[in-house]
Amino acid sequence: MAESQSTLSDQFLQFAVEKQVLRFGEFKTKAGRMSPYFFNAGLFNTGSSLQRLSEFYAQTLMQKAAERGIQFDMIFGPAYKGIPLVAGTSMEMARLGHDVPFAYNRKEVKDHGEGGTLVGAPLEGKVVIIDDVISAGTSVRESVNIIRASGAEPAAVLIALDRMEKGVRDGTDTEHSAVQEVEQHYGIPVIAIANLADLLRYLLTQSANVRLAGWYEKVKEYRSRYGV
Incomplete structure (x- = not known):
C-alpha cells in the first residue's frame, strides 16, 4: 500500500536531515539571499542513500501521477545530477511492478559508437523529467527542448525539494517561483x-x-519574506 504524501514528505525530510543533505544555519543562495536552510542532493552519495532516495522519487511519482491523472511512458534525467536519479528511480519503479524505460543526455556530443547526446531508451510518448531541484529552470528548458526535438512530449517534472520562493530576474524579485514559471511556461x-x-x-x-x-x-x- 502506498504511503500518504504527507508521510512520504516527512520521512524524506527526516532522511535528508540524517544524511546532512538538509542543513540549517546561514547559507547564501544563488539569488544572494541568506537562507536558514540549505539542501544539496549531491550529498546522497552512497549506494544505500541513493537507493532510499530512489524509493522516495518512485513512490511520489506513482502516487502523484495517479492522483493528478498524469500519464507517462518513460522518464528522463538531465546531465549530470539527473542521471543517477533517473536510473535509480527506474529500478525502484520496476521493483514496485512498474517497469518503465529511461534515458538521459550527455553534455558532450559523442562522435563515435552510437553517437549523439542521448543514452538509454529512445525518447517516445509522454516523458517525465527527473531532477533534484529547480533553481533558474535552465535544466528543465534544456530537457524540454531535447524531448520535443525527439518527437516526444514532456508530461511532468519530478524534483526532490520545492523551495516555494520568489525567483530573481535582473536583481529584482519576481512574482512567481521558478517552479511556478516552469508550470506556466511549459504547461506541465x-x-x-x-x-x-x-x-x-x-x-x-x-x-x-x-x-x-x-x-x-x-x-x-x-x-514570509521570500515565499510565494
Missing part, C-alpha cells in the same frame, strides 16, 4: 517529494530535537 506540472510548507510542518514537530529546535521560526520568517 511540477511534482516535489517535499516543499517548504512540508518543511515548516516537519520542523514544528521537532521542538524536542536539540539540533532542530528554533529553526521553525527562522524558516517561517524566511518564507
Whole structure:
C-alpha cells in the first residue's frame, strides 16, 4: 500500500536531515539571499542513500501521477545530477511492478559508437523529467527542448525539494517561483517529494530535537519574506 504524501514528505525530510543533505544555519543562495536552510542532493552519495532516495522519487511519482491523472511512458534525467536519479528511480519503479524505460543526455556530443547526446531508451510518448531541484529552470528548458526535438512530449517534472520562493530576474524579485514559471511556461506540472510548507510542518514537530529546535521560526520568517 502506498504511503500518504504527507508521510512520504516527512520521512524524506527526516532522511535528508540524517544524511546532512538538509542543513540549517546561514547559507547564501544563488539569488544572494541568506537562507536558514540549505539542501544539496549531491550529498546522497552512497549506494544505500541513493537507493532510499530512489524509493522516495518512485513512490511520489506513482502516487502523484495517479492522483493528478498524469500519464507517462518513460522518464528522463538531465546531465549530470539527473542521471543517477533517473536510473535509480527506474529500478525502484520496476521493483514496485512498474517497469518503465529511461534515458538521459550527455553534455558532450559523442562522435563515435552510437553517437549523439542521448543514452538509454529512445525518447517516445509522454516523458517525465527527473531532477533534484529547480533553481533558474535552465535544466528543465534544456530537457524540454531535447524531448520535443525527439518527437516526444514532456508530461511532468519530478524534483526532490520545492523551495516555494520568489525567483530573481535582473536583481529584482519576481512574482512567481521558478517552479511556478516552469508550470506556466511549459504547461506541465511540477511534482516535489517535499516543499517548504512540508518543511515548516516537519520542523514544528521537532521542538524536542536539540539540533532542530528554533529553526521553525527562522524558516517561517524566511518564507514570509521570500515565499510565494
